[in-house]
Amino acid sequence: MTCKEAFQEISKYLDGELSEELKRALHEHVGRCAHCKVVFDTTVKTIELYCDGKLFPMPENIRNRLHDLLRRKFHERAV
Numbered sequence: 001m002t003c004k005e006a007f008q009e010i011s012k013y014l015d016g017e018l019s020e021e022l023k024r025a026l027h028e029h030v031g032r033c034a035h036c037k038v039v040f041d042t043t044v045k046t047i048e049l050y051c052d053g054k055l056f057p058m059p060e061n062i063r064n065r066l067h068d069l070l071r072r073k074f075h076e077r078a079v
């Protein structure tokens, strides 16, 4: 999995659309890529903060904010 793919998968993760297989692949990538780990950790922590462990459904405004954050974080490094 490339960083770009990981970014897309984190985005899907936010929407609760990630299969178990992709989740494993994502965790694997995050385990060896410091950049994606930071993005992933930030995103997951924010989800947990808002949803108190219950991942979904997440309020749409919060999900949109996370998507924005994700895009910004990703492009900061990708450029």
Ligand SMILES: [Zn+2]
Residues within 6 Å of the ligand: 002, 003, 004, 006, 029, 033, 034, 035, 036, 037
């Ligand atoms: Zn990466």
